[in-house]
Amino acid sequence: MKPFSHLLQQAKHFYPDWSDAELLGPRAANRTELMATPDDRILSAMTWRIFCAGLKRSLVDGKWPAFEKAFFGFDPEKVSLMSDDHLDALMKNRDLIRHFGKIKATRINALMIHEVSQKQGSFGQFLADWPVEDTVVGLWAYLKKEGSQLGGNSGAYALRIVGRDSPVLTDDVVVALKAQGVVDKRPSAKRDLLLVQEAFNQWRSESGVDLCQISRLLARSIG
Secondary structure, eight states: OOOHHHHHHHHHHHOTTOOHHHHHOOOOOOHHHHHTSOHHHHHHHHHHHHHHTTSOHHHHHHHHHHHHHHTGGGOHHHHHTOOHHHHHHHTTOTTSOOOHHHHHHHHHHHHHHHHHHHHHSOHHHHHHHSOGGGIIIIIHHHHHHHSSSOTTTHHHHHHHHHTOOOOOOOHHHHHHHHHTTSOSSOOOSHHHHHHHHHHHHHHHHHHOOOHHHHHHHHHHTTO
16 A cells, blocks of 8 residues: 555646645534534435435435425434324425435434434534544444445445545545555455555544545545
């Protein structure tokens, strides 16, 4: 595995007119900002990401005001108490994207957020407290297990949207990780995700930049 400086050099080869800041992109939210993020905005972001999977973002964005209304502004406690009959009724709402699996996932994720908040004060606090060094293996696994439809890249994208530092394993990032000898295939098993986490932790230690920035740099290191 090459050092961080090599990744930066490779990216500059493909983007010679870009500054380091442009290659890395914005930093993640800091601890204070995460803790101040309301639970309803986190649930909204999760739900938006889940509905975007396989669809154009413009379609989801156009219907989002109706989603905010239908799901009580994404108040986790209220959404977690929605009955099956209520969810069935939403399937008749033409202003929504009527995908029952994703609608049902919203209630499951609301319950996850509400229960965590009852214990830790807020879900933002929970995200701020989770060690960044265990994001790829631990936090991603938690969201997948305790939530719904947050496996694959969906959980990572949801974290990125709310500002919690996280890489995203896009196709370009996976190609770059292969080129760096970190993995030899798309990582899905825990042992491979551990290798990815170790690599990101090493580059973060060398550079002092965020995981999300390293993720962007990896994608740009292959052109």
